[in-house]
Amino acid sequence: MITPYQKLKAIFAELAHYNYIQRIMTWDEAVMMPEGAGVLRAEALATLSTAIQKKLVSKKNKNLLTAAKQQGNLSFWDSANLNWMEKKYLHAACLPTKLVEKITKETLTCQQVWRKLRSQNHWREFLPHLKRVFKLTKEVAKRRSDALQLQPYDALLDEYAPGFNQKNIDEIFAGLKKAIPDLINQITQKQKNEHIKTPSGPFAIEKQKKLGLSVMRAMQFDFQHGRLDVSHHPFCDGNPLDVRITTRYNENEFLSALNGICHETGHGLYEQGLPREWIDQPVGRIDSMAMHESQSLLIEMQICCSLPFYQYVTPEIQHQFGQQDALTADNLYKLITRVQPGFIRVDADEVTYPLHVILRYEIEKKLFNDEVLVEDLPACWDELMQNYLGLSTKNNYQDGVMQDVHWPAGAFGYFPAYTLGRLIAAQLFATFIQSHPQFYAELKQGKFQSLHNWLQKNIYAHAASLPTNDLLMKVTGEPLNSVHFIQHIQKRYL
Amino acid sequence: MITPYQKLKAIFAELAHYNYIQRIMTWDEAVMMPEGAGVLRAEALATLSTAIQKKLVSKKNKNLLTAAKQQGNLSFWDSANLNWMEKKYLHAACLPTKLVEKITKETLTCQQVWRKLRSQNHWREFLPHLKRVFKLTKEVAKRRSDALQLQPYDALLDEYAPGFNQKNIDEIFAGLKKAIPDLINQITQKQKNEHIKTPSGPFAIEKQKKLGLSVMRAMQFDFQHGRLDVSHHPFCDGNPLDVRITTRYNENEFLSALNGICHETGHGLYEQGLPREWIDQPVGRIDSMAMHESQSLLIEMQICCSLPFYQYVTPEIQHQFGQQDALTADNLYKLITRVQPGFIRVDADEVTYPLHVILRYEIEKKLFNDEVLVEDLPACWDELMQNYLGLSTKNNYQDGVMQDVHWPAGAFGYFPAYTLGRLIAAQLFATFIQSHPQFYAELKQGKFQSLHNWLQKNIYAHAASLPTNDLLMKVTGEPLNSVHFIQHIQKRYL
Numbered sequence: 004m005i006t007p008y009q010k011l012k013a014i015f016a017e018l019a020h021y022n023y024i025q026r027i028m029t030w031d032e033a034v035m036m037p038e039g040a041g042v043l044r045a046e047a048l049a050t051l052s053t054a055i056q057k058k059l060v061s062k063k064n065k066n067l068l069t070a071a072k073q074q075g076n077l078s079f080w081d082s083a084n085l086n087w088m089e090k091k092y093l094h095a096a097c098l099p100t101k102l103v104e105k106i107t108k109e110t111l112t113c114q115q116v117w118r119k120l121r122s123q124n125h126w127r128e129f130l131p132h133l134k135r136v137f138k139l140t141k142e143v144a145k146r147r148s149d150a151l152q153l154q155p156y157d158a159l160l161d162e163y164a165p166g167f168n169q170k171n172i173d174e175i176f177a178g179l180k181k182a183i184p185d186l187i188n189q190i191t192q193k194q195k196n197e198h199i200k201t202p203s204g205p206f207a208i209e210k211q212k213k214l215g216l217s218v219m220r221a222m223q224f225d226f227q228h229g230r231l232d233v234s235h236h237p238f239c240d241g242n243p244l245d246v247r248i249t250t251r252y253n254e255n256e257f258l259s260a261l262n263g264i265c266h267e268t269g270h271g272l273y274e275q276g277l278p279r280e281w282i283d284q285p286v287g288r289i290d291s292m293a294m295h296e297s298q299s300l301l302i303e304m305q306i307c308c309s310l311p312f313y314q315y316v317t318p319e320i321q322h323q324f325g326q327q328d329a330l331t332a333d334n335l336y337k338l339i340t341r342v343q344p345g346f347i348r349v350d351a352d353e354v355t356y357p358l359h360v361i362l363r364y365e366i367e368k369k370l371f372n373d374e375v376l377v378e379d380l381p382a383c384w385d386e387l388m389q390n391y392l393g394l395s396t397k398n399n400y401q402d403g404v405m406q407d408v409h410w411p412a413g414a415f416g417y418f419p420a421y422t423l424g425r426l427i428a429a430q431l432f433a434t435f436i437q438s439h440p441q442f443y444a445e446l447k448q449g450k451f452q453s454l455h456n457w458l459q460k461n462i463y464a465h466a467a468s469l470p471t472n473d474l475l476m477k478v479t480g481e482p483l484n485s486v487h488f489i490q491h492i493q494k495r496y497l
Numbered sequence: 498m499i500t501p502y503q504k505l506k507a508i509f510a511e512l513a514h515y516n517y518i519q520r521i522m523t524w525d526e527a528v529m530m531p532e533g534a535g536v537l538r539a540e541a542l543a544t545l546s547t548a549i550q551k552k553l554v555s556k557k558n559k560n561l562l563t564a565a566k567q568q569g570n571l572s573f574w575d576s577a578n579l580n581w582m583e584k585k586y587l588h589a590a591c592l593p594t595k596l597v598e599k600i601t602k603e604t605l606t607c608q609q610v611w612r613k614l615r616s617q618n619h620w621r622e623f624l625p626h627l628k629r630v631f632k633l634t635k636e637v638a639k640r641r642s643d644a645l646q647l648q649p650y651d652a653l654l655d656e657y658a659p660g661f662n663q664k665n666i667d668e669i670f671a672g673l674k675k676a677i678p679d680l681i682n683q684i685t686q687k688q689k690n691e692h693i694k695t696p697s698g699p700f701a702i703e704k705q706k707k708l709g710l711s712v713m714r715a716m717q718f719d720f721q722h723g724r725l726d727v728s729h730h731p732f733c734d735g736n737p738l739d740v741r742i743t744t745r746y747n748e749n750e751f752l753s754a755l756n757g758i759c760h761e762t763g764h765g766l767y768e769q770g771l772p773r774e775w776i777d778q779p780v781g782r783i784d785s786m787a788m789h790e791s792q793s794l795l796i797e798m799q800i801c802c803s804l805p806f807y808q809y810v811t812p813e814i815q816h817q818f819g820q821q822d823a824l825t826a827d828n829l830y831k832l833i834t835r836v837q838p839g840f841i842r843v844d845a846d847e848v849t850y851p852l853h854v855i856l857r858y859e860i861e862k863k864l865f866n867d868e869v870l871v872e873d874l875p876a877c878w879d880e881l882m883q884n885y886l887g888l889s890t891k892n893n894y895q896d897g898v899m900q901d902v903h904w905p906a907g908a909f910g911y912f913p914a915y916t917l918g919r920l921i922a923a924q925l926f927a928t929f930i931q932s933h934p935q936f937y938a939e940l941k942q943g944k945f946q947s948l949h950n951w952l953q954k955n956i957y958a959h960a961a962s963l964p965t966n967d968l969l970m971k972v973t974g975e976p977l978n979s980v981h982f983i984q985h986i987q988k989r990y991l
Contacts, residue, residue, distance in 0.1 A: 039721035040739035043738045047514040229531055230529070
């Protein structure tokens with residue numbers, strides 16, 4: 004007899020096929036699609052989304068979930084899988100189709116408007132659009148809140164960083180808020196008299212690509228199950244068996260593309276390392292942005308911003324671009340670890356970055372707790388920016404409140420995942436390096452195998468079978484905290 | 498009130514979205530997908546196919562079709578559209594799911610086995626697989642025959658060349674069978690003493706690509722709605738708003754890739770020229786392989802194998818690859834119009850090609866009329882090959898009965914479309930050139946606009962609103978016949 008749980012597994016396996024198709028079509032849109040197909044593509048993807056929603060949310064699935072939970076006798080993985088199934092069901096079922104359609108349309112418009120108005124620094128015209136998106140997002144939060152028994156803003160956080168909420172994030176961020184401003188002062192003071200040479204281009208794109216592919220191969224990226232391409236914004240998408248990562252190249256400067264490739268390779272390795280037997284089930288995929296970012300940032304920040312990495316990669320850089328004074332391991336390392344408070348989150352160094360996120364997190368909390376209105380965001384932003392980074396964004400909306408796509412896209416609650424990811428990465432790497440003190444010597448020679456094996460065994464193999472904090476307890480002996488990140492900053496910069 | 502026909506239009510529009518997704522995913526599989534994702538991709542596409550089949554074949558759609566036909570009062574286009582809807586429904590509905598699954602599996606296996614056994618010339622081991630595929634295809638033909646009220650083999654022909662059947666194909670092919678053997682004799686006699694120089698490579702792939710793109714632009718291919726890539730076998734897929742054409746390059750020889758690009762561009766221009774307001778409806782798409790091939794072959798054979806084309810393109814060729822004796826318009830034209838009977842259909846010149854198709858057509862007729870068994874195919878093939886082209890394929894299965902993928906793929910009834918396409922192309926071009934005698938002078942200068950405008954108005958704009966013979970009557974004043982093709986061969990070669 005086929006049990007209710009087995010029936011659910013078959014349904015979710017089919018949903019995984021649809022999801023794979025959706026992801027490749029999204030990749031194709033960003034990487035391959037000729038421009039004129041944009042409207043048709045959006046319509047076709049909307050048709051597919053509706054079909055997926057219908058397949059997921061049904062009376063039949065609801066009954067199967069109830070029956071499967073009563074069935075009992077499931078293995079650890081199956082039981083975790085059932086929990087994820089239910090969560091996915093609740094996340095989708097609590098939103099009426101009309102609301103989904105409305106917010107899809109409104110966020111699409113708001114993003115289009117944002118692209119234009121940001122460059123014009125035009126907050127006033129942007130405001131009514133953002134207000135509409137916020138109002139709808141608040142309704143989503145309210146409905147999710149009822150369905151998941153969480154506070155509204157927590158219900159949003161739960162989508163991007165399952166297991167985290169205002170309470171534990173507040174605690175974790177408190178440590179950062181306390182430590183970072185002092186660290187910035189000490190580090191900028193120390194770096195003041197450093198002499199850094201800027202590499203002079205052009206750096207041919209074909210050569211940048213060869214360099215990137217070589218680093219990916221060293222990192223154990225599996226090209227039988229993945230590829231590297233170009234898109235306007237770098238991303239990682241696809242499926243563990245078909246990982247698509249992208250970067251963008253700039254002829255005048257090669258470090259951004261290389262760093263982007265390292266970051267996306269971190270995502271890609273995580274995907275490729277997920278247990279094959281579970282990839283068509285919710286427990287086998289990583290929906291937690293915090294966890295996924297932890298793996299990309301572990302590679303990008305812990306590994307690829309270190310001196311031993313540059314000791315390994317500089318000869319390859321010289322091989323591609325020839326020799327020049329600026330292309331030494333020491334100089335490139337200094338360049339990549341330069342600390343300087345600035346307006347833009349995505350350009351921020353790893354020391355100031357968390358403050359950008361904390362600022363947004365605190366504003367979002369206030370928004371959802373009705374302590375601030377959308378129209379007050381610029382003032383609120385300016386105040387926090389002055390407090391945290393000593394910079395004024397008064398009347399400078401494009402470098403302030405209008406800089407990110409997240410809010411126009413309705414992705415409130417997303418930002419904390421970026422910093423949680425950095426903290427997870429630091430905490431994991433601290434444990435790894437303690438038991439693998441020889442790793443830096445290996446890294447100098449471009450050997451990533453011991454790190455890859457360790458991540459495979461301790462992180463990738465678990466997929467989503469454990470909540471993030473349980474996984475961290477198991478691997479590092481502690482729940483998530485900011486200590487290891489702060490120690491990492493001290494060690495690298497002071 | 499929404500009429501039954503309007504409801505059907507909405508359903509078919511949704512099916513068009515799925516079809517678009519299916520086509521891009523198929524393109525991605527051939528062009529982009531890393532090898533290791535093959536099995537997952539096949540499964541995902543099977544899930545999608547099943548969903549499409551379910552969406553198309555339903556009691557609801559059957560009732561809507563009946564009601565829409567009674568509704569009456571439809572415009573010419575709507576009425577043609579409704580006919581196509583019904584045809585698509587009948588084609589799909591007459592096959593039980595089990596049969597579809599069986600034949601999908603059996604043809605997949607047979608193609609895999611064929612790939613291996615062809616290179617080993619191993620007919621005996623291949624035979625049982627082909628027998629199983631033929632048996633299932635016969636069942637398909639029988640069911641289609643009942644549903645469409647056509648003879649079984651005609652029901653298969655109808656899928657690839659709607660409007661054509663054994664009766665009218667026999668008549669058309671009779672003219673070719675009579676004329677071609679003599680033509681081959683005269684032409685090979687005439688070409689005997691021609692001196693042709695072989696261009697000597699290598700021809701860098703990047704340069705071949707530049708050349709191809711330049712020709713595509715001259716031909717008015719719209720890159721806002723299409724692109725050119727590389728795959729193992731050249732094809733054209735996608736959607737009128739998102740046309741994906743591919744070619745393959747060989748460093749030692751550039752004419753094959755160029756010719757392939759011209760052929761696929763012909764398909765692509767047809768797609769891009771289809772009326773935008775109908776592209777999500779059956780009447781707006783070209784399911785007829787005969788019609789689609791007519792447009793690719795018109796470009797490839799009528800235009801791109803002509804001397805004026807080489808007069809235009811040779812300077813571009815020299816620009817890319819430098820000067821050499823073999824790279825003159827005259828020599829390249831001689832090279833591309835060399836006639837020589839051979840074993841392999843896909844390598845055949847345009848004079849001998851129709852005999853390759855007639856051979857297959859006659860064998861298929863005998864198979865479906867029980868006049869020959871699958872085990873007798875090699876003998877049957879050898880006999881016809883000796884009759885038509887004076888070549889023996891005795892014990893040479895790989896260059897004989899095992900050379901094409903069509904039969905292992907279950908695509909019986911497909912071959913005639915290739916030759917019908919050539920005849921349609923010749924007949925259309927004869928009409929065009931009569932009213933545009935200046936075209937060859939334009940072509941010499943790389944100007945395709947007058948041809949493009951004429952095809953746009955007379956062919957592309959009609960999409961599938963008219964049966965092929967009605968369209969030909971309207972444009973050329975005659976139903977399809979072999980006269981213009983034979984005249985074309987005489988004019989070009991004698």
